[in-house]
Amino acid sequence: MRYALECVHCGRVFEDDSLVRCPECGGLLEVTLRYDEIDVDRSTFESRGLGVWTFRELLPVDEEPVTMSEGGTGLHPCDRLAEEVGVSSLQVKNEGENPTGSFKDRGMTVGVTKARELGAEVVACASTGNTSASLAAYAARAGIRCVVLLPAGKVALGKLAQALFHGAEVIPVDGNFDDALSVVKRLADEGLVYILNSVNPFRLSGQRTIAYEICLQRGWDVPDAVVVPVGNAGNISAIWQGFLDLYELGLIEDLPRMYGVQAEGAKPVVEAIRSGAEDIEPDPEPETVATAIRIGDPVNAVKALRAIRCSGGWAVAVSDEEILAAQRELATTEGIFVEPASAASIAGLRKFVDMGEIGGDEDVVCVTTGHGLKDPEIVMKTCELPEPVPPDPEVIAERIKGA
Ligand code: F0G
Numbered sequence: 196m197r198y199a200l201e202c203v204h205c206g207r208v209f210e211d212d213s214l215v216r217c218p219e220c221g222g223l224l225e226v227t228l229r230y231d232e233i234d235v236d237r238s239t240f241e242s243r244g245l246g247v248w249t250f251r252e253l254l255p256v257d258e259e260p261v262t263m264s265e266g267g268t269g270l271h272p273c274d275r276l277a278e279e280v281g282v283s284s285l286q287v288k289n290e291g292e293n294p295t296g297s298f299k300d301r302g303m304t305v306g307v308t309k310a311r312e313l314g315a316e317v318v319a320c321a322s323t324g325n326t327s328a329s330l331a332a333y334a335a336r337a338g339i340r341c342v343v344l345l346p347a348g349k350v351a352l353g354k355l356a357q358a359l360f361h362g363a364e365v366i367p368v369d370g371n372f373d374d375a376l377s378v379v380k381r382l383a384d385e386g387l388v389y390i391l392n393s394v395n396p397f398r399l400s401g402q403r404t405i406a407y408e409i410c411l412q413r414g415w416d417v418p419d420a421v422v423v424p425v426g427n428a429g430n431i432s433a434i435w436q437g438f439l440d441l442y443e444l445g446l447i448e449d450l451p452r453m454y455g456v457q458a459e460g461a462k463p464v465v466e467a468i469r470s471g472a473e474d475i476e477p478d479p480e481p482e483t484v485a486t487a488i489r490i491g492d493p494v495n496a497v498k499a500l501r502a503i504r505c506s507g508g509w510a511v512a513v514s515d516e517e518i519l520a521a522q523r524e525l526a527t528t529e530g531i532f533v534e535p536a537s538a539a540s541i542a543g544l545r546k547f548v549d550m551g552e553i554g555g556d557e558d559v560v561c562v563t564t565g566h567g568l569k570d571p572e573i574v575m576k577t578c579e580l581p582e583p584v585p586p587d588p589e590v591i592a593e594r595i596k597g598a
Contacts, residue, residue, distance in 0.1 A: 197232045198255045200224040200396055203498060212255075213313055215383060215395050223495065224396045225436070226255045230443045237446055240411055247301050247404045249411075253440060255400050260308045261337045265300035266404050268292040270412040270560070273529045276541070277559075281548050284558040286418070287525070287541075288409055291533055291566030295357060298402060298430060298564050299329035305401030306391045307333040315389035317342060319382065321368075321375035322392075323426065323487045324354030325565055330391050331361035342388060344368050344375040349486050351534065351570035371481060372427075373492040393429025394494055402430055406437025409560055410447050417449040419557040420508070422547070424539040424564055425455040425464050426488035428499035434562070435502035451560075453502045454553070455510040456543030458483030458536075461490055462512040464499055469510075473500075484515040484573060487536035487565060509552045513542040519577065521545070522567070532567030540564075 200209045204222030217224055235252050243249045247266035270286050277285035290298035307330070310318050318334050319342040320326050327343035327350075334341035343358050347367035358365050368375045376392060383390035393399055410417060417438070423431040431453060441447045457465050461481035467474065478491035493499065503510055513521075515535075522538035525531050540561040547553040567574065584590050 196229070197252075198226050198228050201227045212309065212397075215390055223394060223498070225498070226396045226400045228253060228440055233444065235444065235446075237415060240407070245408060245411065247304055247401055250404050250407045253403070253407065254305055255397055256305060256308050256312065258308055258312045260304055261311060261333055262304050263294040263300070263332070263336065265293050265304050266408060268408070270409060271529065271531060273531075275528045276525065279524075279528065280545050281555050282544070282553065282559050283556050285544070286560045287529070287531055288405060288560055288562045289531055289533070290405070290562060290564045291537065295325075295329045295332045296353070296566035296569055297325040297329060298405065298562075299325045300333070301404050302393070302398035302401040303329045303333040303391065306395050306398035307337050307339070309397040310339060310389045310391065311337050313389065315339060317388045318391050319343065319379050319388035320391045321345075321372055321379045322350070323372050323489055324350040324569070325487060326392065327363060327365070328354045328357035328361075331358045331363035334363065335361045340364070342366065344379055346371050346375060346489075349489060351486055352572055353569040372490050373477070373481075376427075376494065392494070393427050399429050399433040399436075402433035403437030403440060405430075405562060406434045407441060410438070410441055415447055417447050418451050418560045420454055420547070420553050420559045421451045422454040422456060422540045422544050422559065422561045424485075424488055424536050424543075424562070425457050425499060425510070426461075426490045426493065426536065428455075428464060428493035428495035430562075430564065431455050432495050432498035432502050435506060450506060452508040453506040454508045454543065454547055455499060455503055456539045457510065457512050458485050458488055458518065458539060459512045459514045461488060463491060464493060464496055465510045465512045467496070467500055468503060475500075483518075485518050485535035485539055486570070487534060488539065509547065511543050511546045511550070513539055513546065517542040517545075519573075522574075523577070525563070526567065531563065533563040534565040534567055534569045535573060537563035537565050
């Protein structure tokens with residue numbers, strides 16, 4: 196086998212793909228690649244079109260994938276914003292360009308392929324929205340029954356529409372994401388459902404391709420810093436592991452520093468980084484306009500703390516006002532429309548630069564995780580729709596000249 200599952204807590208190693216948590220200590224499992232058994236070089240990947248399955252030798256499945264051409268997202272130079280923020284180079288890895296509009300598709304193509312391989316009858320997740328939208332779509336494509344638990348009244352409209360329309364059984368829960376996730380974990384332990392939250396190691400393997408793609412798109416030149424919004428803390432951990440994989444395989448010569456950004460109202464990872472604690476103190480009442488990262492008890496926190504610390508990075512919290520201002524700035528100066536949680540990475544970058552954590556001469560990649568159309572209601576609250584006018588060229592010409 197070119198991979199195994201390793202427990203993040205007790206270090207035991209397993210070769211049993213049906214596991215989603217350590218059978219010995221209950222800890223999180225991570226896919227570890229056996230680098231000696233993987234025969235790839237830079238040209239293996241350079242000769243293929245860009246996407247998740249470009250990196251199939253590094254993914255823990257051998258079956259035909261359940262796929263919709265996920266990944267292959269743009270890495271957009273943002274020169275005007277770089278100047279504005281005060282760094283020498285800024286690129287935005289825009290994950291909103293995935294099939295269902297978020298980075299979750301990278302994980303689901305791998306995770307749902309594994310679910311089908313294992314013969315799962317029901318796949319399930321708790322979600323702040325994007326995970327459910329993605330799982331609903333991939334489960335539909337695979338022909339597997341899908342159940343999603345959502346915090347009632349706290350999921351952005353576009354995401355809810357996706358989950359419903361792809362035919363998932365949507366169960367709104369009177370509680371927050373953390374409450375919903377603990378229920379799904381319990382049902383998974385009882386064998387009722389196959390869980391596709393970011394406790395699933397196969398899903399997170401797919402998300403490592405964000406790092407693989409960044410390196411490939413930059414001709415294997417590694418950025419100084421990578422800035423990522425943090426909710427349940429799976430993505431920042433997966434991206435860091437992706438860089439480590441390429442480093443261990445000898446495909447890159449450096450590693451970036453990893454920077455996490457949370458919202459002021461939901462910042463347990465930031466608190467732990469600041470205090471030097473080994474684990475987070477859960478926040479029982481997370482609240483933020485960026486509903487995607489409205490999470491008080493991130494399950495992957497320990498891995499995220501490790502990624503940030505081992506890489507020499509840091510974490511900050513940003514206010515809702517800073518998030519919405521960054522969202523607008525990215526849209527108006529660079530043409531990139533992202534949802535509020537994604538804009539946290541841009542708002543966070545500003546803070547890291549102000550703090551001197553990221554230097555003015557550095558080369559930065561911000562990961563924007565979801566499309567702006569996911570949450571149209573939030574942007575319409577700050578946009579004014581002008582009064583209609585008659586379709587009269589003179590009236591409209593006057594309007595344009597007057598502007
Ligand atoms: N950005 C967006 C747009 C997200 O949807 C999420 C997580 C994150 C960032 C944070 O990523 O959890 O790996 O740290 N959304 C999950 C969901 C929780 O249910 O859709 P993370």
